[in-house]
Amino acid sequence: MFKKKIIILNLPKQILTKEIQKQLVYLSNFINPDILLIIHKNVKENISNNVWFNIFQLKGTIIYCNSLIKQKTNIWINNKIYDSKINIHKNAKELLLKLYSGNILFLYNTINMLMLIWPKRLITIEKIKPFINNSTLFTxxxxxxxxxxxxxxxxxxxxxxxxxxxxxxxxxxxxxxxxxxxxxxxxxxxxxxxxxxxxxxxxxxxxxxxxxxxxxxxxxxxxxxxxxxxxxxxxxxxxxxxxxxxxxxxxxxxxxxxxx
Structure with a gap:
């Protein structure tokens, strides 16, 4: 009865009708810490202002899994660099963004490695080029x-x-x-x-x-x-x-x- 559950919800490609939104509000009554709700958003409209979405947000933590656009990736890497307390040249940061903008996990791991290798030194593009070449991940x-x-x-x-x-x-x-x-x-x-x-x-x-x-x-x-x-x-x-x-x-x- 109290086992953790995963609910996968595929929203329709068309607009969300009032009936669908009514059912989503009803579903929100069952949200609790033991439920992981995965929502596949197919509709183009912004769902963050919907009543049901706000109820979900109050009852749990919303994690966006969409690929970050370039502007948001730039914000993310700036925050990560600030939190890591590393000194990295603008050109070096732009190279990281260019190569790994679609791979946040690899960006995260790369910045952590740079922090360990050059904790108190300026990280230039000349320093990270050989590092990146040697750190390429293959499948x-x-x-x-x-x-x-x-x-x-x-x-x-x-x-x-x-x-x-x-x-x-x-x-x-x-x-x-x-x-x-x-x-x-x-x-x-x-x-x-x-x-x-x-x-x-x-x-x-x-x-x-x-x-x-x-x-x-x-x-x-x-x-x-x-x-x-x-x-x-x-x-x-x-x-x-x-x-x-x-x-x-x-x-x-x-x-x-x-x-x-």
């Missing part, structure tokens, strides 16, 4: 795509970055396994339409061409060999042979990146 998909297009140097660079991040090795392996199996499904033509396979496997549209190209250029034996090696790497992870895992992933990068 498993970027590592996988670099291998699939045959860019070995980039795949090793990304793998080294993931190692520094202490990225979960099992997540890396599962991601690569999933992609290789998707490629096998394309090669074996389990559906006549390749795009139906990619949709079924929930592949990002931006990666369609990469997977299709690899499936047409590489043979099944190479993919099976890679999947077998992945299985061995996973066994080693479970046996806690930590030091050799990343080297084995580099060997795997070489195998997949090498063109037939």
């Amino acid at each position: 498993p998909e970027e590592w996988i795509d670099s291998m699939l297009i045959g860019d070995l140097n980039k795949s090793i660079k990304i793998l080294n970055n993931l190692f520094i991040q202490n990225y979960n090795q099992i997540v890396l392996i599962r991601s690569l396994q999933y992609n290789l199996i998707t490629i096998l499904m394309i090669q074996r033509k389990i559906f006549p339409n390749i795009y139906d396979i990619l949709k079924m496997r929930k592949t990002s549209k931006s990666r369609y061409l990469t997977l299709i190209y690899f499936s047409r250029c590489e043979n099944i034996e190479k993919i099976n060999k890679s999947i077998t090696l992945l299985t061995k790497i996973e066994i080693n992870i479970k046996k806690k042979y930590e030091t050799s895992i990343w080297n084995q992933l580099k060997i795997l990068s070489c195998i997949i990146s090498k063109k037939n």
Whole structure:
């Protein structure tokens, strides 16, 4: 009865009718500290002046999850710099805004790192450029795509970055396994339409061409060999042979990146 609950509310794309707003006011009667209410705002109108929204605000804490526009990001970074008590040059701050304006979490972590490295010194653009280049965060998909297009140097660079991040090795392996199996499904033509396979496997549209190209250029034996090696790497992870895992992933990068 007193368990915490999550309520997801999708507002309609049209305007909010009086009946809908009446139901929202009714819903506000049940808001309490044990309920997390997630509202997907599809309507263009401003909802902050509505009665139901004001009631929600009185009963809990409103957290806006929308991407910040440039002006608000600038306000956020100024407040963060002030709270962190760091001395950063205007050009250096503008570079951070230019590179990471859509990634508040990375901005937050970067400023915290700058605070530790240069707590009482002026942080110039010359100082942070090498820092930013060395702190770029990569994803498993970027590592996988670099291998699939045959860019070995980039795949090793990304793998080294993931190692520094202490990225979960099992997540890396599962991601690569999933992609290789998707490629096998394309090669074996389990559906006549390749795009139906990619949709079924929930592949990002931006990666369609990469997977299709690899499936047409590489043979099944190479993919099976890679999947077998992945299985061995996973066994080693479970046996806690930590030091050799990343080297084995580099060997795997070489195998997949090498063109037939």
